Amino acid sequence: MSEHALGHFEQAADLYDKTTGGSTRDVAIRALDLLPAVAPDSIVLDNACGTGVVTSEVLRREPTARVHAVDFAANMQRRLRPDGRRGPHVADCTFTHSITNFALHLFGDASKGAEHIYRTLKPGGAAVVTTWEELGYIPPLQKAQLGVRPGSTPFRIPIPDVWFQAEHLEETMKDGGFEDVEVVPMEVYYAIDSLPALYESFRHFFTGLTEEQISQMEKLFMGNARADGVIFQQDGQELLGLRMKAHVAVCKK
Numbered sequence: 001m002s003e004h005a006l007g008h009f010e011q012a013a014d015l016y017d018k019t020t021g022g023s024t025r026d027v028a029i030r031a032l033d034l035l036p037a038v039a040p041d042s043i044v045l046d047n048a049c050g051t052g053v054v055t056s057e058v059l060r061r062e063p064t065a066r067v068h069a070v071d072f073a074a075n076m077q078r079r080l081r082p083d084g085r086r087g088p089h090v091a092d093c094t095f096t097h098s099i100t101n102f103a104l105h106l107f108g109d110a111s112k113g114a115e116h117i118y119r120t121l122k123p124g125g126a127a128v129v130t131t132w133e134e135l136g137y138i139p140p141l142q143k144a145q146l147g148v149r150p151g152s153t154p155f156r157i158p159i160p161d162v163w164f165q166a167e168h169l170e171e172t173m174k175d176g177g178f179e180d181v182e183v184v185p186m187e188v189y190y191a192i193d194s195l196p197a198l199y200e201s202f203r204h205f206f207t208g209l210t211e212e213q214i215s216q217m218e219k220l221f222m223g224n225a226r227a228d229g230v231i232f233q234q235d236g237q238e239l240l241g242l243r244m245k246a247h248v249a250v251c252k253k
Protein backbone atom coordinates (compact mmCIF):
# COMPACT_ATOMS: atom_id res chain seq x y z
CA MET A 1 0.00 0.00 0.00
CA SER A 2 1.43 3.43 -0.89
CA GLU A 3 2.02 6.11 1.77
CA HIS A 4 -0.66 8.19 0.03
CA ALA A 5 -3.22 5.40 0.19
CA LEU A 6 -2.35 4.64 3.82
CA GLY A 7 -2.77 8.33 4.69
CA HIS A 8 -6.14 8.23 2.95
CA PHE A 9 -7.31 5.32 5.14
CA GLU A 10 -5.86 6.82 8.34
CA GLN A 11 -7.87 10.00 7.75
CA ALA A 12 -10.87 8.15 6.48
CA ALA A 13 -11.24 5.88 9.53
CA ASP A 14 -13.89 8.09 11.13
CA LEU A 15 -15.75 8.52 7.89
CA TYR A 16 -15.30 4.95 6.73
CA ASP A 17 -18.33 3.37 8.34
CA LYS A 18 -20.55 6.06 6.86
CA THR A 19 -19.00 5.88 3.40
CA THR A 20 -19.48 2.21 2.56
CA GLY A 21 -23.27 2.51 2.35
CA GLY A 22 -23.50 -0.93 3.99
CA SER A 23 -22.02 -2.54 0.89
CA THR A 24 -18.82 -4.03 2.37
CA ARG A 25 -20.78 -5.34 5.37
CA ASP A 26 -23.35 -7.01 3.12
CA VAL A 27 -20.60 -8.71 1.10
CA ALA A 28 -18.89 -9.83 4.35
CA ILE A 29 -22.13 -11.34 5.68
CA ARG A 30 -22.87 -13.23 2.48
CA ALA A 31 -19.23 -14.25 1.96
CA LEU A 32 -19.12 -15.76 5.47
CA ASP A 33 -22.09 -17.89 4.43
CA LEU A 34 -19.89 -19.44 1.73
CA LEU A 35 -17.45 -20.75 4.39
CA PRO A 36 -18.03 -23.57 6.89
CA ALA A 37 -19.98 -22.11 9.86
CA VAL A 38 -17.81 -20.42 12.51
CA ALA A 39 -17.79 -22.61 15.65
CA PRO A 40 -16.91 -21.83 19.30
CA ASP A 41 -13.37 -23.17 18.77
CA SER A 42 -12.79 -21.38 15.44
CA ILE A 43 -9.80 -19.09 15.04
CA VAL A 44 -10.59 -16.40 12.48
CA LEU A 45 -8.34 -13.90 10.72
CA ASP A 46 -10.01 -10.57 9.86
CA ASN A 47 -7.22 -9.44 7.56
CA ALA A 48 -7.07 -5.66 6.91
CA CYS A 49 -10.00 -5.37 9.30
CA GLY A 50 -10.67 -1.64 8.85
CA THR A 51 -13.18 -0.68 11.52
CA GLY A 52 -14.11 -4.32 12.14
CA VAL A 53 -17.02 -5.03 9.81
CA VAL A 54 -16.04 -8.71 9.49
CA THR A 55 -15.07 -9.14 13.16
CA SER A 56 -18.40 -7.85 14.39
CA GLU A 57 -20.30 -10.17 12.05
CA VAL A 58 -18.20 -13.21 13.10
CA LEU A 59 -18.73 -12.43 16.81
CA ARG A 60 -22.44 -11.84 16.26
CA ARG A 61 -22.65 -15.40 14.89
CA GLU A 62 -20.31 -17.01 17.41
CA PRO A 63 -19.36 -14.86 20.42
CA THR A 64 -16.74 -17.31 21.70
CA ALA A 65 -14.79 -17.63 18.42
CA ARG A 66 -11.27 -16.15 18.56
CA VAL A 67 -10.82 -13.36 16.03
CA HIS A 68 -7.46 -11.85 15.07
CA ALA A 69 -8.27 -8.43 13.61
CA VAL A 70 -5.26 -6.86 11.91
CA ASP A 71 -4.91 -3.61 10.00
CA PHE A 72 -2.15 -1.48 8.63
CA ALA A 73 -3.78 1.86 9.41
CA ALA A 74 -3.51 2.35 13.17
CA ASN A 75 -6.55 4.67 13.26
CA MET A 76 -8.70 1.95 11.76
CA GLN A 77 -7.54 -0.66 14.26
CA ARG A 78 -7.95 1.67 17.24
CA ARG A 79 -11.63 1.84 16.39
CA LEU A 80 -11.69 -1.88 17.10
CA ARG A 81 -9.07 -2.24 19.86
CA PRO A 82 -8.70 0.94 21.93
CA ASP A 83 -5.13 0.09 23.03
CA GLY A 84 -4.11 0.23 19.35
CA ARG A 85 -1.72 -2.75 19.77
CA ARG A 86 -0.66 -4.61 16.64
CA GLY A 87 -0.50 -8.38 16.59
CA PRO A 88 2.64 -10.54 16.83
CA HIS A 89 4.02 -12.72 14.00
CA VAL A 90 1.43 -15.38 13.25
CA ALA A 91 2.51 -19.04 13.13
CA ASP A 92 1.84 -21.20 10.07
CA CYS A 93 -1.50 -23.06 9.98
CA THR A 94 -3.19 -20.95 12.70
CA PHE A 95 -6.61 -19.99 11.32
CA THR A 96 -9.67 -22.06 10.56
CA HIS A 97 -11.24 -19.14 8.65
CA SER A 98 -9.56 -16.18 6.98
CA ILE A 99 -11.36 -13.16 5.53
CA THR A 100 -9.79 -10.35 3.53
CA ASN A 101 -12.67 -8.07 2.63
CA PHE A 102 -11.88 -5.42 -0.02
CA ALA A 103 -8.21 -5.04 0.85
CA LEU A 104 -5.92 -7.37 -1.13
CA HIS A 105 -5.82 -4.92 -4.05
CA LEU A 106 -4.44 -2.27 -1.67
CA PHE A 107 -1.50 -4.33 -0.42
CA GLY A 108 1.84 -3.20 -1.87
CA ASP A 109 2.52 -6.81 -2.87
CA ALA A 110 -0.75 -8.69 -3.29
CA SER A 111 0.97 -12.03 -4.01
CA LYS A 112 2.76 -11.79 -0.67
CA GLY A 113 -0.61 -11.01 0.92
CA ALA A 114 -2.04 -14.15 -0.69
CA GLU A 115 0.99 -16.16 0.52
CA HIS A 116 0.34 -14.89 4.06
CA ILE A 117 -3.31 -15.93 3.85
CA TYR A 118 -2.27 -19.39 2.62
CA ARG A 119 0.55 -19.84 5.14
CA THR A 120 -1.50 -18.87 8.18
CA LEU A 121 -4.56 -20.97 7.22
CA LYS A 122 -4.92 -24.47 8.72
CA PRO A 123 -5.10 -27.39 6.27
CA GLY A 124 -8.85 -28.01 5.89
CA GLY A 125 -9.50 -24.31 6.50
CA ALA A 126 -11.06 -21.84 4.09
CA ALA A 127 -10.44 -18.23 3.15
CA VAL A 128 -12.51 -15.61 1.37
CA VAL A 129 -11.00 -12.66 -0.42
CA THR A 130 -13.22 -10.03 -2.02
CA THR A 131 -12.70 -7.33 -4.63
CA TRP A 132 -15.07 -5.13 -6.59
CA GLU A 133 -16.22 -5.73 -10.15
CA GLU A 134 -18.48 -2.66 -10.49
CA LEU A 135 -18.99 0.35 -8.24
CA GLY A 136 -22.48 1.70 -8.82
CA TYR A 137 -21.59 5.22 -7.66
CA ILE A 138 -18.95 5.81 -10.35
CA PRO A 139 -21.25 6.46 -13.38
CA PRO A 140 -23.42 9.08 -11.55
CA LEU A 141 -20.25 10.72 -10.23
CA GLN A 142 -18.62 10.84 -13.67
CA LYS A 143 -21.81 12.24 -15.17
CA ALA A 144 -21.91 14.95 -12.49
CA GLN A 145 -18.27 15.80 -13.11
CA LEU A 146 -18.88 16.20 -16.84
CA GLY A 147 -21.91 18.38 -16.01
CA VAL A 148 -19.66 20.77 -14.10
CA ARG A 149 -16.60 20.46 -16.32
CA PRO A 150 -17.58 19.32 -19.81
CA GLY A 151 -14.74 17.55 -21.60
CA SER A 152 -12.71 16.76 -18.47
CA THR A 153 -11.17 13.31 -17.97
CA PRO A 154 -13.78 11.18 -16.19
CA PHE A 155 -12.95 10.36 -12.56
CA ARG A 156 -11.44 6.95 -11.95
CA ILE A 157 -11.05 5.37 -8.56
CA PRO A 158 -7.33 4.79 -7.81
CA ILE A 159 -7.50 1.00 -8.12
CA PRO A 160 -5.73 -0.59 -11.13
CA ASP A 161 -8.21 -1.93 -13.73
CA VAL A 162 -6.85 -5.45 -13.41
CA TRP A 163 -8.29 -5.67 -9.87
CA PHE A 164 -11.82 -5.44 -11.26
CA GLN A 165 -11.29 -8.78 -13.07
CA ALA A 166 -12.16 -12.12 -11.46
CA GLU A 167 -9.25 -13.83 -13.25
CA HIS A 168 -6.69 -11.58 -11.59
CA LEU A 169 -8.06 -12.35 -8.13
CA GLU A 170 -8.03 -16.08 -8.88
CA GLU A 171 -4.47 -15.99 -10.25
CA THR A 172 -3.22 -13.98 -7.28
CA MET A 173 -4.66 -16.49 -4.79
CA LYS A 174 -3.19 -19.38 -6.80
CA ASP A 175 0.21 -17.61 -6.83
CA GLY A 176 -0.10 -17.46 -3.05
CA GLY A 177 -0.26 -21.26 -2.88
CA PHE A 178 -3.98 -22.13 -3.08
CA GLU A 179 -4.91 -24.88 -5.54
CA ASP A 180 -8.66 -24.80 -4.86
CA VAL A 181 -10.00 -21.32 -5.71
CA GLU A 182 -13.53 -20.52 -6.88
CA VAL A 183 -14.52 -16.93 -7.64
CA VAL A 184 -18.25 -16.29 -7.31
CA PRO A 185 -20.07 -13.10 -8.36
CA MET A 186 -22.11 -11.23 -5.75
CA GLU A 187 -24.46 -8.25 -6.04
CA VAL A 188 -25.09 -5.88 -3.15
CA TYR A 189 -26.34 -2.29 -2.83
CA TYR A 190 -24.81 0.96 -1.70
CA ALA A 191 -27.31 2.96 0.38
CA ILE A 192 -27.80 6.35 -1.27
CA ASP A 193 -28.10 8.06 2.17
CA SER A 194 -24.34 7.45 2.59
CA LEU A 195 -23.33 9.18 -0.64
CA PRO A 196 -22.71 12.67 0.87
CA ALA A 197 -20.07 11.13 3.21
CA LEU A 198 -18.53 9.25 0.27
CA TYR A 199 -18.46 12.46 -1.78
CA GLU A 200 -16.74 14.22 1.12
CA SER A 201 -14.01 11.55 1.18
CA PHE A 202 -13.50 11.92 -2.60
CA ARG A 203 -13.42 15.69 -2.83
CA HIS A 204 -9.60 15.88 -2.56
CA PHE A 205 -9.46 14.07 -5.91
CA PHE A 206 -11.23 17.00 -7.59
CA THR A 207 -8.49 19.60 -7.55
CA GLY A 208 -8.97 22.84 -9.42
CA LEU A 209 -12.72 23.09 -8.79
CA THR A 210 -14.17 26.07 -6.95
CA GLU A 211 -16.26 25.51 -3.80
CA GLU A 212 -19.31 26.43 -5.87
CA GLN A 213 -18.46 23.81 -8.51
CA ILE A 214 -17.84 21.21 -5.79
CA SER A 215 -21.31 21.75 -4.32
CA GLN A 216 -22.95 21.97 -7.75
CA MET A 217 -21.30 18.66 -8.61
CA GLU A 218 -22.57 17.08 -5.38
CA LYS A 219 -26.14 18.12 -6.23
CA LEU A 220 -25.82 16.64 -9.72
CA PHE A 221 -24.25 13.48 -8.29
CA MET A 222 -27.10 12.98 -5.80
CA GLY A 223 -29.72 13.58 -8.52
CA ASN A 224 -28.04 11.13 -10.91
CA ALA A 225 -27.65 8.55 -8.13
CA ARG A 226 -31.35 8.79 -7.21
CA ALA A 227 -32.27 8.31 -10.86
CA ASP A 228 -30.09 5.16 -11.03
CA GLY A 229 -31.17 3.88 -7.59
CA VAL A 230 -33.28 0.83 -6.88
CA ILE A 231 -35.17 -0.11 -3.72
CA PHE A 232 -33.42 -2.76 -1.60
CA GLN A 233 -33.68 -4.16 1.93
CA GLN A 234 -31.04 -3.47 4.60
CA ASP A 235 -31.48 -4.38 8.29
CA GLY A 236 -35.22 -4.79 7.69
CA GLN A 237 -35.54 -1.32 6.13
CA GLU A 238 -36.39 -0.40 2.56
CA LEU A 239 -33.69 1.89 1.18
CA LEU A 240 -32.72 3.38 -2.15
CA GLY A 241 -29.41 1.95 -3.32
CA LEU A 242 -26.93 1.70 -6.15
CA ARG A 243 -26.03 -1.73 -7.45
CA MET A 244 -22.50 -2.92 -6.63
CA LYS A 245 -20.91 -6.07 -7.99
CA ALA A 246 -18.23 -7.98 -6.10
CA HIS A 247 -15.94 -10.93 -6.79
CA VAL A 248 -15.74 -13.33 -3.88
CA ALA A 249 -12.86 -15.84 -4.03
CA VAL A 250 -13.44 -18.91 -1.87
CA CYS A 251 -10.04 -20.53 -1.33
CA LYS A 252 -9.63 -23.92 0.37
CA LYS A 253 -6.38 -25.35 1.78
Ligand SMILES: C[S@@+](CC[C@H](N)C(=O)[O-])C[C@H]1O[C@@H](n2cnc3c(N)ncnc32)[C@H](O)[C@@H]1O
Pocket residue numbers: 001009024025028047048049050051052053054070071072073076100101102103106107108
Ligand atom coordinates in the same frame (compact mmCIF):
# COMPACT_ATOMS: atom_id res chain seq x y z
C1 LIG B 1 -11.54 -0.89 1.97
S1 LIG B 1 -10.93 -1.13 3.59
C2 LIG B 1 -11.74 -2.65 4.03
C3 LIG B 1 -11.86 -2.81 5.52
C4 LIG B 1 -12.62 -4.03 6.02
N1 LIG B 1 -11.98 -5.26 5.62
C5 LIG B 1 -14.08 -4.01 5.62
O1 LIG B 1 -14.56 -5.00 5.09
O2 LIG B 1 -14.76 -3.02 5.85
C6 LIG B 1 -9.27 -1.63 3.30
C7 LIG B 1 -8.44 -1.79 4.57
O3 LIG B 1 -7.18 -2.40 4.22
C8 LIG B 1 -6.19 -1.88 5.11
N2 LIG B 1 -4.87 -2.23 4.55
C9 LIG B 1 -4.36 -1.82 3.37
N3 LIG B 1 -3.13 -2.36 3.18
C10 LIG B 1 -2.90 -3.18 4.25
C11 LIG B 1 -1.82 -4.04 4.63
N4 LIG B 1 -0.73 -4.15 3.86
N5 LIG B 1 -1.91 -4.73 5.79
C12 LIG B 1 -3.01 -4.61 6.57
N6 LIG B 1 -4.07 -3.80 6.28
C13 LIG B 1 -4.01 -3.10 5.13
C14 LIG B 1 -6.54 -0.39 5.16
O4 LIG B 1 -5.95 0.25 6.26
C15 LIG B 1 -8.08 -0.46 5.26
O5 LIG B 1 -8.49 -0.51 6.61
